[in-house]
Structure formats: C-alpha cells, structure tokens
Amino acid sequence: xxxxxxxxxxxxxxxxxxxxxxxxxxxxxxxxxxxxxxxxxxxxxxxxxxxxxxxxxxxxxxxxxxxxxxxxxxxxxxxxxxxxxxxxxxxxxxxxxxxxxxxxxxxxxxxxxxxxxxxxxxxxxxxxxxxxxxxxxxxxxxxxxxxxxxxxxxxxxxxxxxxxxxxxxxxxxxxxxxxxxxxxxxxxxxxxxxxxxxxxxxxxxxxxxxxxxxxxxxxxxxxxxxxxxxxxxxxxxxxxxxxxxxxxxxxxxxxxxxxxxxxxxxxxxxxxxxxxxxxxxxxxxxxxxxxxxxxxxxxxxxxxxxxxxxxxxxxxxxxxxxxxxxxxxxxxxxxxxxxxxxxxxxxxxxxxxxxxxxxxxxxxxxxxxxxxxxxxxxxxxxxxxxxxxxxxxxxxxxxxxxxxxxxxxxxxxxxxxxxxxxxxxxxxxxxxxxxxxxxxxxxxxxxxxxxxxxxxxxxxxxxxxxxxxxxxxxxxxxxxxxxxxxxxxxxxxxxxxxxxxxxxxxxxxxxxxxxxxxxxxxxxxxxxxxxxxxxxxxxxxxxxxxxxxxxxxxxxxxxxxxxxxxxxxxxxxxxxxxxxxxxxxxxxxxxxxxxxxxxxxxxxxxxxxxxxxxxxxxxxxxxxxxxxxxxxxxxxxxxxxxxxxxxxxxxxxxxxxxxxxxxxxxxxxxxxxxxxxxxxxxxxxxxxxxxxxxxxxxxxxxxxxxxxxxxxxxxxxxxxxxxxxxxxxxxxxxxxxxxxxxxxxxxxxxxxxxxxxxxxxxxxxxxxxxxxxxxxxxxxxxxxxxxxxxxx
Ligand SMILES: [Zn+2]
Ligand SMILES: [Zn+2]
Numbered sequence: 001x002x003x004x005x006x007x008x009x010x011x012x013x014x015x016x017x018x019x020x021x022x023x024x025x026x027x028x029x030x031x032x033x034x035x036x037x038x039x040x041x042x043x044x045x046x047x048x049x050x051x052x053x054x055x056x057x058x059x060x061x062x063x064x065x066x067x068x069x070x071x072x073x074x075x076x077x078x079x080x081x082x083x084x085x086x087x088x089x090x091x092x093x094x095x096x097x098x099x100x101x102x103x104x105x106x107x108x109x110x111x112x113x114x115x116x117x118x119x120x121x122x123x124x125x126x127x128x129x130x131x132x133x134x135x136x137x138x139x140x141x142x143x144x145x146x147x148x149x150x151x152x153x154x155x156x157x158x159x160x161x162x163x164x165x166x167x168x169x170x171x172x173x174x175x176x177x178x179x180x181x182x183x184x185x186x187x188x189x190x191x192x193x194x195x196x197x198x199x200x201x202x203x204x205x206x207x208x209x210x211x212x213x214x215x216x217x218x219x220x221x222x223x224x225x226x227x228x229x230x231x232x233x234x235x236x237x238x239x240x241x242x243x244x245x246x247x248x249x250x251x252x253x254x255x256x257x258x259x260x261x262x263x264x265x266x267x268x269x270x271x272x273x274x275x276x277x278x279x280x281x282x283x284x285x286x287x288x289x290x291x292x293x294x295x296x297x298x299x300x301x302x303x304x305x306x307x308x309x310x311x312x313x314x315x316x317x318x319x320x321x322x323x324x325x326x327x328x329x330x331x332x333x334x335x336x337x338x339x340x341x342x343x344x345x346x347x348x349x350x351x352x353x354x355x356x357x358x359x360x361x362x363x364x365x366x367x368x369x370x371x372x373x374x375x376x377x378x379x380x381x382x383x384x385x386x387x388x389x390x391x392x393x394x395x396x397x398x399x400x401x402x403x404x405x406x407x408x409x410x411x412x413x414x415x416x417x418x419x420x421x422x423x424x425x426x427x428x429x430x431x432x433x434x435x436x437x438x439x440x441x442x443x444x445x446x447x448x449x450x451x452x453x454x455x456x457x458x459x460x461x462x463x464x465x466x467x468x469x470x471x472x473x474x475x476x477x478x479x480x481x482x483x484x485x486x487x488x489x490x491x492x493x494x495x496x497x498x499x500x501x502x503x504x505x506x507x508x509x510x511x512x513x514x515x516x517x518x519x520x521x522x523x524x525x526x527x528x529x530x531x532x533x534x535x536x537x538x539x540x541x542x543x544x545x546x547x548x549x550x551x552x553x554x555x556x557x558x559x560x561x562x563x564x565x566x567x568x569x570x571x572x573x574x575x576x577x578x579x580x581x582x583x584x585x586x587x588x589x590x591x592x593x594x595x596x597x598x599x600x601x602x603x604x605x606x607x608x609x610x611x612x613x614x615x616x617x618x619x620x621x622x623x624x625x626x627x628x629x630x631x632x633x634x635x636x637x638x639x640x641x642x643x644x645x646x647x648x649x650x651x652x653x654x655x656x657x658x659x660x661x662x663x664x665x666x667x668x669x670x671x672x673x674x675x676x677x678x679x680x681x682x683x684x685x686x687x688x689x690x691x692x693x694x695x696x697x698x699x700x701x702x703x704x705x706x707x708x709x710x711x712x713x714x715x716x717x718x719x720x721x722x723x724x725x726x727x728x729x730x731x732x733x734x735x736x737x738x739x740x741x742x743x744x745x746x747x748x749x750x751x752x753x754x755x756x757x758x759x760x761x762x763x764x765x766x767x768x769x770x771x772x773x774x775x776x777x778x779x780x781x782x783x784x785x786x787x788x789x790x791x792x
Contacts, residue, residue: 017320019267019428022400026316026430030274034309037270037446043426046262049076054083055104056111062138063100071100073260079104082194082232087251089200089233091241092259094415098234099134099198101256105232106194107135110143110165116193119218119229120168123202125149128168131198135166149173161185171203171211174218175524179477182221190225200233201411201457203248204696205728206466208459210524212248213470216461216487217477219250224478236411238696239456247459250487264421268429268450270443271313273304275753303760306434307333310384310404311340313430317400318345318356318382322428323375326384326402327416334358337384337404359385387412399427405434406442409696410453435759437689441748448693454740458695458729460655461489465726468495472504472520479511530578534561537571537581546580549723552626552647553593553766555580559629560591575648589631589640595768597624599705599719601712602653606735612665613789614713617735620656620721622703625649630770655727657735659742660715661785669781676716679778680706681769682762683745684718686779687734689764690745691720695733702730739792746783749776 017025027035048070051060071079078090078101090101106118122128128147135145145166148157150173160167161184169178178185195218197203203211215231222229233245233253242255310326314337317324326341328334335358342353357380359371374380375398387407401420407413413431420427431449433439442448461467471488474480485492496512499505504520505512514520531545532555543563546554551573554561559570561582568582604618626647631640663676671679684706692698703723710717722728734741752761757776764771 017322019400019426022317022320022322022428023267023269023430025320026313027269029312029316032274034271034274035269036272036443039268039270039446039450041263041266041268041450043265044259044261044263047073047260049073049260052076052080052083052104054080055108059104059107059111059138059140062140066137068100071104072097074256074258075100075104075260077258078102078232078256081254081256082106082230083108085230087231087233087245087249087253088256089235089241089245089253090256091201091235091237092257092261093237093263094411094418096259096261099131102194102196102198102232102234103135103138105230106166106196107138107140107143109193111140113193114142115191116165117188117191118166118194118196119174119188119192120166120196120198121174122168122170122198125151125170127198128170132168135168148178158184161188164188171214172524175210175214175473175522179214179217179221179473180519182477186225189222190227192222192227192229195229195231197231197233197248199235200245200248201235201238201409201696204457204459205701205730206463206724206726207525208248208457209461209463209466209728210470210522212250212459212461213466213474213488214524215249217470217474220474220484220487221477235457236409237414237453238409238411239452239454239694241457244457244459247461250461250489265426266417266421266429267426268417269431270446270449271309271430271432272440272443273306273309273432275303303435303758306404306432306439307336308340310402310432311337312344313402313432314338314341314356314382314384315344315348317402319348319352321381322399323378324382324400324402325375325398325419326382326404327387327407328384328404329407330386333404334384334386338382341382341384355380356382356384359383387416397421399425401427401429403429403431405436406431406439408692408698410449410455413449433760437686437745437748437752437761438692440752440760441690441693441744444751445744445747448744454694454737455692455696456694456733458697458733460727460729460732462491463724463726463728464491464495464498465724467491468499469520469522471495472499472514473522475499475505475512475514476519479508479513480505481511532573532575533579534563534568535579535581536568537583543568543582548578549650549652551575551580552650553595555582556591556593556626556629556645556647558591558631558643559593560585560587560589573647589633591629591631592770593626593629593645593768594642594770595624595626597622597703597705597768599623599656599710599721605655608738608790610789610791612662613786614660614715615735615738615786615790616658616660617732618656618658620654620719622652622654622705622721623649624652624768652721652723652725654722654725655731656719656721657731657738658713658717658719659738659786660710660713660717661782663716665785665789666716666782669785671778671781675775675778676708677706678773678775679782680708680716680718682749682757682774682776682779683782684720685762685764685767685771685774686749687718687720687742687745690741690748691730691734693744694737694741695730697728697730701728739787739790742783742786742790746780746787749783750780752776 081088083105144164146160146164148169231249245253314326338358341356346353417429433443506515532551534543561568567586569585571581573580600621602619606617608615628644630642684704688704704720706718722731749761757774
C-alpha cells in the first residue's frame, strides 16, 4: 500500500487511471516483479456481412427491431452452411452472438415451411428461458416458441406438443420425457428441421457421453418418422470443435471459428505471486479457503498465496478508485479476499474498507440488483465473488477484473475477463496464478492462453458403462435392429450381447426387445456409483451430495467437510444407505485421507513402440482403499496424528494411458536406481496437473500410479487413468496428444523456481502417499528420455 498515491476515490462514472499506468503501479508494489507477461488484447472492429439472400425480409425486420442491423461475418457463414443442410458448429468467444447463427436458418425455415419444427437444447433451464425470451421477442407469426422442461405445467404440455414449432428444452428432459413419449411427439419429430445444441462444450466426460447417445436416440426416432434434421451447435472457443461436435452428434460437422464480432481492448497481465523466503512467518491463509477439494492442500506454502495476492491487488485498485471485480474459486475464498482487502484499506484510510464487499450465494433478487446498482454508481468499488454463472448479477463494464487462479478452461477465463471494459475504454485483467502446475505453466506460457486453443471437449460414447444403459433406453423406445449398430458405434454389439445375457433384452427375428415392464433407470449426470447424501444429524437437513467415487476421501468418519463455506465434521459414513451424518464444527485442523492403490492391465487398445520408451492406451482395473487420515494444524501444517480407517476397497474398470522406460535408458540419463520411484512419482503428479491443458477435465477427474517395476509391464511405468468407470475420454486425449502433453509437463517442472519441488510443479494436493518420494530433477530426466524417443 505504501507506494500507492493517496486514495482518490471517485464516485460515478469518472474513469480511473489507464490500465497500463494502473498495472505499472501495481507491479511496483513489492520487491520483485510478479508479472510474467502482459498481453495487449487489441480492440477488434467487427466485420459485418450482408444478410444472406435466403433470409426473408420479415425476419430481417424482426432482428432490426431488436437492434441487429446486419449479421457479423461468422454468423452469416454458419447460418448459410446450416440453411444449405450442413451440420455446423460455431465456436467463438463469449458475447460473439452465436445465437443469431442458429436463429437465422431455423426461423427462416419455420417462416418458409409452416409445418417445420425446431428443437433447441440448453444445458440449463435458465439458459433455455433466456433463449425463449429472445425468440419470443422477435414476435414472428406461427412460431409459438415454448419451454418444455420439468417446470412446465402438465396442462400446458399437450398444447406445446401439438402447437409449438420451436421447443426449448434440455438433454435430461429429452432423455426422460420426450424420447420415451415419442408417440405423443410424433407430429413434432416428423417435421423436425433443426436441432440446436447450445453451449455444447458443457457436454463433456461421462455426462457428455450420455448426451451423445441421447442425441443418437433422437436421430433414430426422427429417422423412423422420416425426418433428417440439421444439427447446429454453439460452443465456447476450444481445440478441434469439429471433432468434438462429431463425437457428440455422430455426424460430420463443419466448424466456424473465426470471430468477427467487435470487442473492447484489454491489457491482460499474468501474475505469479513471489516465492516466500524460507523463514517466512507470514500468517497463513486458512488452507481450506481455496476451494473444497483444495481443502486438502496443506503443503508448506512456498509461494505467497493467490488469495492474499488478490486481496492486496483488490485493495490497491480500489484505493485508486478503480471499479474492480475479483473472481475467486470458492465462496470461502471470496470472503477471505474481501476481508483482507477491507482490512488493508481501513488501515490506510479508516472507512474505505466499506467500499469492498464479498458476494455470497443465496442473495435475493432485490439484493443482487442493489449490489449491481452500488457497483455501477461507485458506492461500492470492489467485489470479490465466485464465478460469473453463480453471480446472477448483470455486471459488465468494470474497469478491472482480477482472476484468482485459472478457472479451469479458457472459456471461463475469457468469460470472466470479459466483464472488464466499458464501451470505448480500455480495461485491465489480471490472472493471479495459484500454487499449482497448470497455473504455473500458463503464466510462463502465455501462448497457451492467447494463442490457438488446444484444450478440447472430450467425451467417449464407446464407454460400455454409458453405452449399455443407453441401448436399453433405446430398446424401450423401439426394438433395436442390426441397422442400429452403426448409429450407436463401437462396442454396440458387445453391449447388446451383454444385455441379452443379463436378461434385459430378448433377441427375436425382428430385433432385440426390452423384456421388462418398467423402464431402465438411467441418470445422465450420474457419475457411476450412487451419490452419497450429506445430512446434518441435528436437523436432518440434506446439505448436498458427493459422488460415490469421492465419498471415501471426503466423508470418512472424522473428516472435516466444507459446504458453502461452513465447516462440518463427519460423525458416520453409512455406505449401505449412501448417507453421511455430519455436525457443524470448525476445528483448527484439516483432514487428509490416504489411500493405497493397485492397478492391473486388462488389455491394450493401442501403443507406440519408441525404442526404450513405450506409450500405451488400454483398459485397466484400479483397486483402491482409503486406509487412514491425517489431522494437521491449519495454521502451521503440523501433523497432529494419523488415524486408521476401516473402509472397503473399491474397484474401477477404466481407461488409462501409460508409458514405460527401460531401466538402462534411465541409468544413462543419470537417474540413480534409488531415485527412480521419486522421479516417476513426480512426473506422474505434474502430468496429471497439466492434462487439463489438453482436455476439459480437472485433476479430480483423473488418477495416477507410478512404480519402478510394474508386474504387467515389467518396467518402470507411469499410469494416468480416468477416474470414472469405463473412462471419460481424458486418458484417450492424453494418449493422442502425448508428446505435447508431456512437453508441457516437462517445461512446467523445469521452469518452476523452487529447489526441490512444490505445489506449483510436482506436489499434488490429492496424493495418497503424502507426496513422498518425489524427485524434481529426476522427473525432468525421465520426461526428457520419453520426449527424445517419442515421435512428435
Ligand atoms: Zn516447484
Ligand atoms: Zn502421489
């Protein structure tokens, strides 16, 4: 604070300092320079295109009434592709007007053909409701748009099925309601011209794999009625959108990715908090503040925490009179940032702290509007909040945005940064890196943020744990025939055979028939393994659910469990009932589960033989058991004790990528035999940390195992596996991009300024072995051997 000018807080819409000057003052604050890169994202002038000749004048006039004078180039291009009958995905930035790209061909068709219909799918009811308002606002005759979801009153449903020609719904309703009731929907499906899939990047992993089959079931029903709709998909920018869209729909899809919409200029700084001196006595931020999972991070803090750094930056920008929004991953974290910023401001000028607030969940609509008003009028200058989707506040046009920790995907990063910038004014965005390999990599590799995207939306429709139940649903809708096998893709025949063997399907000359009275129960968002309910003992109140896979880690007896910033301690985990009983308690320790994991190779799908190095993709069986937990002081990280647990083992059949190295190649690279386990273990941790660079997963979706000698490979081996039964596509993506992925992993380790390994490079918050052994220099040697031998 000492270097800041005297706080000159301006109310109203006065502009603060220019972003470049503001950034100069912020970075001059401490000893070293925490800024690793500054990117000037220039203002972009939009490239308009003429209305396509096929767009009827009535529709042009309707858009013009809404202020759309002409489409942008990318909108016109995607719209024409779709109007000509091609399946298309438009993958451009936030607020680039993707909706016009599908509204234009869909509505033009509805106007031209009074019988045609359109089905629109959004991942959430709220988004569908937004789109309904937009389409209804065009006021086109005979379109009769309507939402059809779980909230639609029974009385209105029949009217919608009969009369609406633009139905907005979500994949869950399509799966549970529309497809099983296809007979009632036959009139609508028979005339279906377009299927719009909005925000399709949200259909990833196991959920995405389920949705892929729901769409195949939809295509199958349409085909039975003689319809062959065109699919138009909208996505955030991502790597290889055409392939992802092809996997999702099972159709060839053309991608439009050139964004021609205008945008304001942003000065975007990448900020790495400094390493702390070894004897630092800076009071630690509570370890649990950084997010529910991060609650396990208790490792000795070697960098200044991102929360602390963000709080200081927030205080400094507010002192400069700059309206600032800070995004923090957890609610508790947002409160810590706001509290620290308030304290720093009050120390400088008593009372100034009042102009900073934290956004907590559960605000009423009026309270949110009040917050919005206060920030826009400058009564409030700083707000610390969780991500934009939860915000529910329409806040744009801020002068600065601080992003505390990489939000996981480039799409979210740009969405958050996009809150900065008023028309015609430059804004500042700062990404503050957390102590994590991916954040560290990104602040040292700006091209991964500002260059061409590499992270792809991945899903795996061939996952047998998804395919079999989806085929069962399809069989209820209409008997399966050999002609359907190609539609459902690889593994469909095997899955059908298994369903026959299990007595679920019966084979007759005309196809495979569902044998039971009741429909199969299939939850699209199920993660395999029933979720465990978290219940407060005293009140019987259901606090939430934890997926089965994580429950042993997070809800074992004695575990400290955080829910919306409140601390609970688990009394009992009843796995038979799928329920954990907890009580409110905020002890001054955190808990850390330890597990033992065993892995065996079931089969190899594909491999690359690269001399002393082998790279493999295949099925594995993972057996793991949570055996104990440590209690550690939050303030110091000191271990209080280790307590045994009595939990059953769990088995997971999934997909893994793994690499092997010959012992000789390791020896000649200078890795001592005794250091091989630590070298492989460190490489495994960093590789898991960097995989989200290549695929839209987070490190909690994946697991790993490394060993100096694995019985199945008979060599030093590192395994990285999907944490979901049957695989979710992440390991497959890792295998497909192995050299780029491991190159990034190697660079992340080598470029970290620490001596012996830290949470920014090779330590993992979820290590079952307490981050022991780890050898940072040898991990680099291991990865060098792999990269030297592996073809690019
Ligand atoms: Zn490090
Ligand atoms: Zn580990």
